[in-house]
Amino acid sequence: MTSMVELHDVHKRFGPLHVLRGVSLSVRQGEVAVILGPSGSGKSTLLRTINHLEKVESGTVEIEGELVGYRRAGGQLHELHELEILRQRTKIGFVFQSFNLFPHLTVRQNVAEAPLSAQRRRRAEVDALVTRLLDRVGLADKADAYPRTLSGGQQQRVAIARALALEPKVVLFDEPTSALDPELVGEVLEVMKDLARTGTTMLVVTHEIGFAREVADTVVFMDAGRILEQGPPSQVLDSPRHERTRAFIGKVL
Amino acid sequence: MTLPGATAELAVQRDEPALRVVPRRHPLRWIAGGGVLLLLAMAGNSLVTNPAWEWDVVGQYLFAPSVLRSVVLTLELTALGIVLGFALGTVLALMRLSPNRLLSSVAWGYVWFFRSVPLILQLLFWYNLALLYPRLSFGVPFGPGFFDIGTMDLIGPLTAAALGLALHQAAYAAEIVRGGLLSVDPGQREAAAALGIPRVRRLFRVILPQAMRTIVPNAGNEIIGLVKGTSVVYIMALPELFYQVQVIYMRNGRVMALLLVAAVWYLVLTTALSAVQYYVERHYGRGRS
Numbered sequence: 369m370t371s372m373v374e375l376h377d378v379h380k381r382f383g384p385l386h387v388l389r390g391v392s393l394s395v396r397q398g399e400v401a402v403i404l405g406p407s408g409s410g411k412s413t414l415l416r417t418i419n420h421l422e423k424v425e426s427g428t429v430e431i432e433g434e435l436v437g438y439r440r441a442g443g444q445l446h447e448l449h450e451l452e453i454l455r456q457r458t459k460i461g462f463v464f465q466s467f468n469l470f471p472h473l474t475v476r477q478n479v480a481e482a483p484l485s486a487q488r489r490r491r492a493e494v495d496a497l498v499t500r501l502l503d504r505v506g507l508a509d510k511a512d513a514y515p516r517t518l519s520g521g522q523q524q525r526v527a528i529a530r531a532l533a534l535e536p537k538v539v540l541f542d543e544p545t546s547a548l549d550p551e552l553v554g555e556v557l558e559v560m561k562d563l564a565r566t567g568t569t570m571l572v573v574t575h576e577i578g579f580a581r582e583v584a585d586t587v588v589f590m591d592a593g594r595i596l597e598q599g600p601p602s603q604v605l606d607s608p609r610h611e612r613t614r615a616f617i618g619k620v621l
Numbered sequence: 622m623t624l625p626g627a628t629a630e631l632a633v634q635r636d637e638p639a640l641r642v643v644p645r646r647h648p649l650r651w652i653a654g655g656g657v658l659l660l661l662a663m664a665g666n667s668l669v670t671n672p673a674w675e676w677d678v679v680g681q682y683l684f685a686p687s688v689l690r691s692v693v694l695t696l697e698l699t700a701l702g703i704v705l706g707f708a709l710g711t712v713l714a715l716m717r718l719s720p721n722r723l724l725s726s727v728a729w730g731y732v733w734f735f736r737s738v739p740l741i742l743q744l745l746f747w748y749n750l751a752l753l754y755p756r757l758s759f760g761v762p763f764g765p766g767f768f769d770i771g772t773m774d775l776i777g778p779l780t781a782a783a784l785g786l787a788l789h790q791a792a793y794a795a796e797i798v799r800g801g802l803l804s805v806d807p808g809q810r811e812a813a814a815a816l817g818i819p820r821v822r823r824l825f826r827v828i829l830p831q832a833m834r835t836i837v838p839n840a841g842n843e844i845i846g847l848v849k850g851t852s853v854v855y856i857m858a859l860p861e862l863f864y865q866v867q868v869i870y871m872r873n874g875r876v877m878a879l880l881l882v883a884a885v886w887y888l889v890l891t892t893a894l895s896a897v898q899y900y901v902e903r904h905y906g907r908g909r910s
Contacts, residue, residue, distance in 0.1 A: 419815055450820065458817040468812035472830045472908045481826065486817035514908035534816065 370432070372397045372538055372569045373418060378427035380413055387413045389593035390427070395538070395586070398567045402580040402601075405590035406616055411573040414590070415540045418571070419460040420453050431459055432537060458486050461531030461539035465546050467523045469515040469530070475502065476511040479530045487534065494533075501529040505559050521552030525559050538569040545576060575620055581605055589613045678878035682869065683885060691865035692886050698851040698861060702786030703844050709787065710794025717799055728795065735792035741853050744785040748857050750776055782854040790847060797839040801832035833905040841898035845891045862886055 373395040380388040387410045395401045403411045416422040418429055420437035428445075429436040436456055438445040448456075469478050476498055483494045502508045505525040507518075515523050524544055531539055541560065545553040557579050564570060564583045574580070580587050580601055587604040589596045589612075596610045608614045668674060682688055716728035735743070751772040760766030776784070805828050813823040852863035860868070866879040 421811060421815060454814075454817040454819060456817075457815060460815075462812075462815040464808060464812060464815075466808055468806075468808040470809065470812070470827055470831075472905070474908075482816035482818060485819065485822045485826070516908055530816070 370397055371395070371430075372399070372432060373571065374428075374430040374433075375414075375418070376428045376430075378414070378417055378429065379425045380410075380417060380422060381425055387593050388417070388424075391590075391593070391595055392427075393588065393595065393598075395569060395571060397569055399585045400564045400570045400572065400583050401586045401588055402584040403571065403573045403588045403590060404575070404577070404580065404604075404616070404620075409590040410593040411590050412542050415462075415542050415571060415573055418538075418540055419457050419462055421462075423447070431456070436460075454486060458482070458534045459537045461534060461536035463524070463527050463531050463539065463541045463544050465543040467515070467520075467527045467547070469523055469527055471515050474512050474514055475507065475518075475526050478515065478526060479533050482530070483533050497533060498529075501532055502526075504532075504562075505529045506555075519552060520548045521555045524548065524556045528556075528559055528563075532563075538571065539563065541570065541572040541574065543573050543575070545574065577605065577617065577620055589616070591616075673877065674881070675875060675878040678875050679881045679885070682866075682879060682882045685869075687860075687865055687869070688862070688882060688886070691860050691862045692890075694860060695848065695851050695862045695886075696890070698782060698786060698854065698859075699844065699848050701783040702790045702847050702851070703840075705783070705787035706790025706843075707794045707798070707840070709791035710796075711798050713791060713795035714798035714802060717795065718802060732792045732795050735789055740785065740789045740850065741856065743789055744782060744854060744857060747776060747781040747785045748778065750781070778854075778857040778859050782851075782857055782859055786847065786851065786854075790843065793843055794840070797836055797843065798832070800839070801834075801836035802828060804835040805831045830905060834902075834909075837898065837902050837905055841894070841902075844898075845894055848890050848894065849887055 371394050373393070375391055375393040378388050378391045379386075389410075391410070391414055393401075393414075403414065405411050413422055417424050418431075418436065420429075423437065428438070434456070435445075437448055437453055439448055470481070473481065479498045479501060480494050483489045483497065484491065489497075498511070499508065502511055505528055507522060507525055507529070510518060510522065510526075515526065518526065528539075528544075544560070545556050548556065553576070557576065560570070560572070560579070561583055572579070572584075584601050586598055587601045588598040589604055589608070589610070591612050596613055597604060597608065604613065605617060608617060713728045713731055716724040717732075719725050754772055756769045757772050757775060758766035758769035760768075809827055809831060810823065813827045818827065851861055854861055855864035855867065858864065862883050866883045870876045870879040
């Protein structure tokens, strides 16, 4: 199995705050990694460094062996031109906690925007793709609706379809169900489970321990900008080695 | 678990028929309404019966060719002021939001200066620019000039008016556009960036259409303000609407009638613009309930 996402000794500071303190992580193709941890532990920042929404101070991020955001030359890392970074981002789907759908565009336009403008694919081809994706997330009948008219769960499913429209190598989920009413969480998790079953490489930041247990190949526990432990769910969730992990899982369960 | 006591209580039958709801009376509203109607009737009556309004003269001049030409000039000045003003204002707003400190400081300084100096003074300044620079030269900065031209030939009254209105308007437009851009949720920019959408496309497809919801009502105010604001260019003897009616009443002495002609035209223009604004707002409000 080849490594799809490879982080090596990533550091990130926000002013005096040292948010990521040397994070290394490897996710293989088709693997589902669930990242757990208390708020402020750097989970979301970690996810955002992977598609270069946050620049790293040191360390490297690679997708399929290609450096993200930088070019190696003469023992230094040079930040890439904006267009190069945009091209790299089309290989990485990102699903936000607050959906961030474009409110002035219909569901169909939301999903079609990136393939049309970022990948310059043909309209007819994109139309067929959008129809297929909306069908997959169970919203084929909402293609011409505006996001505001949908429930939170439906909006997040559209956001997932929008991320998949780039046909990315890996999809990153940043607390995808945290902004949802409890009865709407299930429908979003169902769509994500379906993705996992069909071999999508996924990194998921979430507090849904049940989802981690059922779907994850690897559970990663972060605390204070470091990865404390990682392994299969049975190990990390049921017999954690660290006291911090045990205390956290005890609280959220 | 059931509560037989509670359900029994809820099920108590009322013998009396359903009660009719009588709304409260508002006698003061009726009295106030009557008073206002009376005042309106008095005003309307005097408009019709007082011959000094000279409605026939108003009618005679409303569509006079010289008045119509002046209405067109007023519209042209407004259009020039708004189009050039918002074009420059958008550039200034983007400069102001730039991480480059020099660019943002210059934009701030521009807005500070042009908002602080009265429009009428700016107009006279541009009109009299020849006193400062009799000839304007075009060429390499600090180097040789290719050609030069007399300032009076380049900046006539019309150019001075358009220039003054546009530069003044740009200062306000910059703040309106900046406010609009800032009103868009940062998550929108982030989502567009994460999807790999190119920067220019991000601005025009994602950010600006949402910013327009905030920009349009304020811009509408500015445009309507400018339709009337063009009247200050009368000091440069440009035959726009206000100057033109003055010329006519100086000649024939029908002051009130001709001021009414101008008032009617300003009402027509601003009403038409308000109607346009309503539809533009509805367009950019799509997707919002």
